[in-house]
Amino acid sequence: MKLKQWMSTVLLLALAFVGVHATDTFTNPVIFSDVPDPDVIRVGNDYYMVSTTMHLSPGCPVMKSKDLVHWKMIGYVFDELHESEKNDLIGGDVYGRGQWAACIRYHKGEYYVFFGTGGRSYLYSAKDPAGKWQLRATLPQYMHDASLLFDDDGRVYLASGSSHIRIMEFKKDLSGLDPNGLNVEVIPGEPAGLLEGTHLYKVNGKYYLSLIWWPQGGIRTQLCFRSDSIAGPYERKVILSDDLGWAGHGVAQGGFVDTPDGKWYAMLFQDHDAVGRVPVLVPCRWTDGWPMLGDDNGKVPHEMAVPVKGYENEKTVITVSDDFNEPRLSLEWQWNHNPDNSLWSLTERKGWMRLRTGQPVADIFAARNTLSQRTMGPKCSGEIALDLTHMKEGDHAGLSAYCSDPGCLEVVKENGKKYLLMTDRRAEKARVALNGNRVYLRMDCDFTTDTALFYYSTNGKKWTALGTPFHMVYTLKHFMGNRFAIFNYATKEAGGYVDVDYFHFR
Structure with missing residues (x-):
């Protein structure tokens, strides 16, 4: 193992044993477990996060937090998918496929989750994110790493793609994409390298697309594109390129969220080998209209202040012991x-x-x-x-x-x-x-x-x-x-x- 990576491992181990303790700081990764492709929103004083669980069932886990640091499972968007018999391990399997890179949004009293499976795409909604989710739309095509935006004028957009990023428009009743609505490629495969993990936002009248960029020979890097119009043109800027000391493993891809007192953060992830892809909470500084990530030097902090005070004695609970005494399985299974x-x-x-x-x-x-x-x-x-x-x-x-x-x-x-x-x-x-x-x-x-x-x-x-x-x-x-x-x-x-x-x- 390279010296830098060995030193990083020792540091992460020491910090993780300190853990999220009853003070006002926490250590990254904020969850040292496989919670990839995170997307996060705030509704009032509560935060909700969805993630990828691929072929597993039930799927698309929903987690809740009061401070962006301590997370607990509250449910799943769906119990089962039935695209083919392979979902039931008949005539094949769907390992490495299934539910990918979900987007969660809140609009006028209702929660929405959109995700693709590599074959189709789905839109679900719920009044209670811990309750039963209803299927609103099934798209016959796969929308890669897609992101929803409910715009101020009532129009609803979906951004998706890999390298070539396209923005399309939903029908007003959300039953599917509008064939007469907006349909424009806003990022034409530039810059060169892998571009994916789209997250679409509107902040202070401007439209923002946040994506990961993996240049040849480089690390996973967070890019941001912005425009005064949903249809573009978009200008771009690198807003984070850091590996948290884990050599070659860039911290990137995830959702942006603010706190009630106006602070901003991004919940990204980092490839961390056998344990999986781990969430990393990163501070966000708005500079000249750009959401710059990391500390003042553009680095992801190993240790930082908990965004919301008052919940320091909470714990992250996403893996649990089970004596099988209840009539239903624990949510974590x-x-x-x-x-x-x-x-x-x-x-x-x-x-x-x-x-x-x-x-x-x-x-x-x-x-x-x-x-x-x-x-x-x-x-x-x-x-x-x-x-x-x-x-x-x-x-x-x-x-x-x-x-x-x-x-x-x-x-x-x-x-x-x-x-x-x-x-x-x-x-x-x-x-x-x-x-x-x-x-x-x-x-x-x-x-x-x-x-x-x-x-x-x-x-x-x-x-x-x-x-x-x-x-x-x-x-x-x-x-x-x-x-x-x-x-x-x-x-x-x-x-x-x-x-x-x-x-x-x-």
Whole structure:
């Protein structure tokens, strides 16, 4: 590891252990977890944020905060998407696709979220962002990294694209795009390099487009375009180019928001390897009509003042322990694709989650009902307890560092006997025989080295390491950070099941 990146890792680790404490400061990343493509708004004294969760279900998480620093889950925009059978893991999959780069807006008492999936695009609305969202429009085309603007004159615009950015107009009833409305390319692929992540605003009578720019040989950089007219022409300016000391990983892409007392911020993200893409809160200084990001030197602060005082004892809660005592899953859980709701239950055995196997499959990626939560940096641990009594021949059940290249601690039933395996990218590294029907599995993650270690226990007290250190990676196949995942699937016959007593997160 390069010296600069090593020093940055040490600094981030030290700051993260200090954490968001009961003072008036916090440390970046503001959430050390996979919350990519953030968009944020303020309604009164409350802040709302949406993010990308790709193929997971339910999708498009909605979070709430009082101070832009401490965030909690309040719901999802949709429970399931049904573009094809692949959303149900039939005839293929949608890994790395699904819900991308949502935009959230508030207009005349109603919340709106727009996002694309790589195949189609969707507009949802809700009176209560923690309640049920209604589908308002389905567009047959994919609008890449799109952003909504409700203009002062009642017209509604949508900006989207990659390199070539186009602004189009919605129908007045928001049922779709208006074929007779505005439709103009405002950024014709310049400057050269990747341009995406559009966010469209109107501030003090001017129109602003904020995008990431990834020049060849450079880092992800935040660009801003502005114009006196929605249709342009637009002039441009670099408003941030900084990597927060994490060499080569530029902080960019996200939403702008103000506080009730008139201060401005941007919630951007940074690629942070195996943990995923982490949100970074950046101060915004309006200079000559440009929203310049960072401190006075244009750098993202490692530590800065909490934007809104009075909530310092709050905590960010986006990954939780669960004893499965409630009749519904905690909001923080997501399935790997649309779930088969006939194959899981929180009521068949009180205080346990039952995971049944369905149609036999080849591996974890083809299996329905893999249940997961985010990991968190710089270090974290997840533990489960399993009752294996009703496993069938060929069944696999366990705990995974879940991504496109997974590491797993899995129980396998072979020739009538149960074995515990540690696998690295589906290659077996170690195994032990199991004599009982209850086992405890633990995964410890260290994102200063992107390493996970697996442990097992037969009594929940004495732990034994199994296998080799697992090197976690981030790839574009799944396009998300490593997650804690609980799984159970059949390779020979359906109908077996395991019961999960708890998931404990530390």
